[in-house]
Amino acid sequence: MANELSTNINEITQYIVIRIGEEQYGIDIKYIDNIVRMQQITRVPQVPAHFKGVINLRGEVIPVMSIRVKMGLAPDVASKDTRIIIIKIDQHEPIGMMVDMVKEVVNLSSAEIERVGFDRGDDKNAYAMGIGKHETGLITLLDIDAVLQGL
Amino acid sequence: MDVSQYLDIFLDESKEHLQNLNTSVLDLEQDPENPDTISEIFRAAHTLKGMAGTMGFKRMQTLTHDMENVFSEVRDGKLKVNAGMIDVLFRCLDAIEEYVSVISETSDEGDNDNEPIIKELNDILAGKSSEAAAAPAAEPESAPEAAAAPAAEAAAPASWNIGDLTEEEQKALEDAMMANKKLYSVTVTVQESCLLKAARAFLVFKAIEEHGEIIAANPSTQDIEDEKFDLEFSLIIASEGELDPILKDIKAVSEIADAKGGVFECEAAASEEPAPAAEEKKAEEAPAKDPGTSVAKVKNEVVKKPEQSSSGSSAKTEKKGAGKPAVNRTVRVDIEKLDSLMNLVSELIIAKNSLVSSATSNTSDSSSNMHEQIEYLESVTTNLHESVMKVRMVPIESVVSKFPRMIRDISKQLNKPMELYMSGEETELDRTVVDEIGDPLMHMLRNSADHGLEMPQERIAKGKPETGSIFLDAYQDGNNVVIEVRDDGNGIDVERVRQKAIERGIMTEEQAYAAEDSDIINLLFMPSFSTAKQVSDLSGRGVGLDVVKSKIEALSGEVDVKTKLGEGTTFTIRLPLTLAIIQALMVVVGGEKYAIALSGIQTIENINPKDVKTVESKEVINLRGTVIPLLRLDEILGCESRREPDSDMIVVIAKKGEKLAGLVVDQLIGQQEIVIKSMGKYINKCKFISGATILGDGEVALIIDSNALI
Numbered sequence: 112m113a114n115e116l117s118t119n120i121n122e123i124t125q126y127i128v129i130r131i132g133e134e135q136y137g138i139d140i141k142y143i144d145n146i147v148r149m150q151q152i153t154r155v156p157q158v159p160a161h162f163k164g165v166i167n168l169r170g171e172v173i174p175v176m177s178i179r180v181k182m183g184l185a186p187d188v189a190s191k192d193t194r195i196i197i198i199k200i201d202q203h204e205p206i207g208m209m210v211d212m213v214k215e216v217v218n219l220s221s222a223e224i225e226r227v228g229f230d231r232g233d234d235k236n237a238y239a240m241g242i243g244k245h246e247t248g249l250i251t252l253l254d255i256d257a258v259l260q261g262l
Numbered sequence: 263m264d265v266s267q268y269l270d271i272f273l274d275e276s277k278e279h280l281q282n283l284n285t286s287v288l289d290l291e292q293d294p295e296n297p298d299t300i301s302e303i304f305r306a307a308h309t310l311k312g313m314a315g316t317m318g319f320k321r322m323q324t325l326t327h328d329m330e331n332v333f334s335e336v337r338d339g340k341l342k343v344n345a346g347m348i349d350v351l352f353r354c355l356d357a358i359e360e361y362v363s364v365i366s367e368t369s370d371e372g373d374n375d376n377e378p379i380i381k382e383l384n385d386i387l388a389g390k391s392s393e394a395a396a397a398p399a400a401e402p403e404s405a406p407e408a409a410a411a412p413a414a415e416a417a418a419p420a421s422w423n424i425g426d427l428t429e430e431e432q433k434a435l436e437d438a439m440m441a442n443k444k445l446y447s448v449t450v451t452v453q454e455s456c457l458l459k460a461a462r463a464f465l466v467f468k469a470i471e472e473h474g475e476i477i478a479a480n481p482s483t484q485d486i487e488d489e490k491f492d493l494e495f496s497l498i499i500a501s502e503g504e505l506d507p508i509l510k511d512i513k514a515v516s517e518i519a520d521a522k523g524g525v526f527e528c529e530a531a532a533s534e535e536p537a538p539a540a541e542e543k544k545a546e547e548a549p550a551k552d553p554g555t556s557v558a559k560v561k562n563e564v565v566k567k568p569e570q571s572s573s574g575s576s577a578k579t580e581k582k583g584a585g586k587p588a589v590n591r592t593v594r595v596d597i598e599k600l601d602s603l604m605n606l607v608s609e610l611i612i613a614k615n616s617l618v619s620s621a622t623s624n625t626s627d628s629s630s631n632m633h634e635q636i637e638y639l640e641s642v643t644t645n646l647h648e649s650v651m652k653v654r655m656v657p658i659e660s661v662v663s664k665f666p667r668m669i670r671d672i673s674k675q676l677n678k679p680m681e682l683y684m685s686g687e688e689t690e691l692d693r694t695v696v697d698e699i700g701d702p703l704m705h706m707l708r709n710s711a712d713h714g715l716e717m718p719q720e721r722i723a724k725g726k727p728e729t730g731s732i733f734l735d736a737y738q739d740g741n742n743v744v745i746e747v748r749d750d751g752n753g754i755d756v757e758r759v760r761q762k763a764i765e766r767g768i769m770t771e772e773q774a775y776a777a778e779d780s781d782i783i784n785l786l787f788m789p790s791f792s793t794a795k796q797v798s799d800l801s802g803r804g805v806g807l808d809v810v811k812s813k814i815e816a817l818s819g820e821v822d823v824k825t826k827l828g829e830g831t832t833f834t835i836r837l838p839l840t841l842a843i844i845q846a847l848m849v850v851v852g853g854e855k856y857a858i859a860l861s862g863i864q865t866i867e868n869i870n871p872k873d874v875k876t877v878e879s880k881e882v883i884n885l886r887g888t889v890i891p892l893l894r895l896d897e898i899l900g901c902e903s904r905r906e907p908d909s910d911m912i913v914v915i916a917k918k919g920e921k922l923a924g925l926v927v928d929q930l931i932g933q934q935e936i937v938i939k940s941m942g943k944y945i946n947k948c949k950f951i952s953g954a955t956i957l958g959d960g961e962v963a964l965i966i967d968s969n970a971l972i
Contacts, residue, residue: 156898156964172954173942176944
């Protein structure tokens with residue numbers, strides 16, 4: 112019993128740390144299907160601005176969204192560091208998310224995560240579900256469900 | 263014997279035979295004397311019975327067996343076909359169909375005995391002239407038993423020897439008395455013709471359980487389960503209610519001849535001290551169990567019965583999740599088609615080998631050789647695609663052949679004489695499309711039969727033939743298959759639809775009167791319009807048409823209505839032959855590549871910008887006498903055209919039915935076979951993009967749905 116409890120407290124979750132603008136964000140690794148390099152994105156007409164278009168991922172056509180536009184930041188500028196993270200959640204079709212850079216994978220125990228109340232009205236904070244404290248600095252943990260909601 | 267591996271074949275063939283039977287019985291109704299039809303029916307019924315027996319589906323076997331008996335008599339001329347018999351036969355076929363569908367879902371035939379139908383079949387047999395020598399074999403078990411039914415028991419109903427009760431039963435009896443429940447003893451008599459007595463008994467138990475508890479049974483519940491009783495069994499029931507409703511419910515169970523009962527003699531129970539020997543004996547037979555569990559066991563037993571005979575498949579059934587069809591969808595393939603596929607695959611391997619060898623050889627002509635090989639490869643893959651498509655193609659017959667029967671039923675039900683004429687049943691469509699097209703077609707036929715056709719009096723008054731006609735015509739038109747549903751009924755009253763549209767605020771009065779009739783009729787396909795109750799009196803046309811439309815559109819098809827008040831209505835469904843791979847014209851607009859389905863393209867024209875006229879602030883061109891509206895794809899797609907403004911425009915003339923439109927593009931790339939890929943639900947909001955495809959270089963190109971643009 113005691114053992115069970117302690118593992119609960121120190122539950123380790125792996126996060127992929129990405130950079131969007133000047134900030135670091137973390138995405139729970141269980142949502143991530145794949146990370147691919149920037150490639151040609153085919154624009155789709157008459158869709159919301161946060162949709163960049165579609166890409167060919169090994170024969171499948173996958174839509175790509177811009178988290179920057181969704182957060183109300185300046186549009187993406189593709190660089191050699193730009194990556195597309197393919198996110199796959201049960202019952203959802205896979206979707207690509209453009210990020211400025213993928214930095215590393217970190218292990219965060221639940222003790223290192225602070226669930227702070229965010230002002231959900233703010234575009235930038237609407238998708239945050241906690242702050243992870245790591246030696247490389249603070250990581251805003253993304254609430255993927257919230258990001259995909261209302262797409 | 264493990265027969266589960268034959269389940270697929272069994273289902274396939276059963277469906278085929280059923281369809282066959284349906285058609286034949288319909289024929290029989292028209293021509294009751296035709297010996298060919300009768301033997302055809304007999305054969306099909308016989309085969310069905312045999313197959314059901316082999317597979318261990320006892321209930322289905324019983325039903326088909328009785329049906330076969332009827333036909334056997336008909337064939338021998340001992341019975342005459344009449345309308346009542348046809349009705350029973352159709353109900354019988356429906357019941358068999360139900361068995362088959364239950365089997366395909368659960369690998370088990372379920373526990374519906376369809377007693378009423380079996381009884382009717384037997385009544386038909388029994389009702390025939392008595393001089394028919396051969397006794398109907400319909401009652402194989404019960405007939406001899408009935409003769410031997412002991413009269414002794416019947417003479418003294420509800421006679422209970424308390425010594426027959428086990429200790430548990432006596433205990434339950436005492437408990438019930440303590441709880442101030444009334445005790446009744448009931449004797450139930452089963453009809454002589456009853457085939458599945460245990461099942462009947464189970465239903466009786468079930469009926470009693472609603473009122474109270476079964477304390478004891480004679481013979482024991484175990485014996486009743488095993489059908490070890492003649493025509494009677496006696497029960498002791500503890501209930502808080504009156505006896506009469508219980509008896510009434512028991513009698514309501516079909517094939518129960520009678521149920522008698524009275525108050526159970528409590529004194530006898532109270533006296534106790536049963537003969538120990540008798541008690542032990544009984545206890546041995548029916549191992550300790552209280553009445554509650556014994557009934558539960560009956561239930562299990564009854565359900566399990568058919569499975570015992572097909573142990574192989576039954577074991578699997580229980581593991582499988584409910585509701586999920588147990589059988590994969592299959593296509594029957596002509597061996598010739600398979601042979602041609604095999605040949606093509608061999609050619610493909612040869613083409614690959616030559617490509618490999620020309621790529622490795624360094625001779626100067628290797629490049630031209632390579633081109634040759636690629637061309638060869640191209641022709642092989644095209645042929646391969648065609649062959650695979652052919653394999654997937656099935657005639658729509660499998661769907662439409664059930665309609666004559668449906669129309670017949672509707673005709674009887676509504677008392678409205680009508681006839682269905684079908685043509686082009688051999689038209690082939692992709693299997694997936696054929697599977698989906700059934701419901702919409704059925705809907706439209708129902709619509710025509712129910713609302714389109716007038717009642718006979720009305721028709722006579724209008725000078726039309728009394729019998730209404732519905733036509734179902736299918737034919738291939740280029741890369742499309744067209745299915746028309748036509749009736750000679752009253753047609754759609756466009757003015758009333760118009761009024762309704764105004765009433766419901768869908769259009770302003772001004773809009774409604776300015777709109778073309780065809781646009782008004784299209785309103786019927788709107789969900790809000792058709793589901794509204796108020797519209798149902800509006801010559802009825804609206805019920806579920808939106809469902810039809812969405813279903814057809816999901817198959818990349820379209821529906822069109824033409825109607826003439828007083829003369830009838832025609833629904834036209836247009837479906838693409840195939841769904842996955844299409845021939846497309848690749849074009850460039852504003853530097854982006856797009857594909858347009860070739861089936862929707864009529865011609866490609868070079869148009870001088872000076873020839874573009876403006877009518878009602880819309881751009882049009884006059885092409886050989888036809889005025890065609892011009893659509894600038896760059897504006898629609900939201901990109902910038904890179905064409906020189908003064909140079910000739912390339913205009914792709916797209917057609918949708920009879921409507922034309924000119925799509926202005928920057929550049930043509932050429933014709934190409936493309937594989938349609940879905941873009942997923944996130945991004946499919948754009949109406950005129952029907953999907954995406956992946957080009958040879960890995961780039962994604964969007965497919966423009968020219969039909970949505972027009």
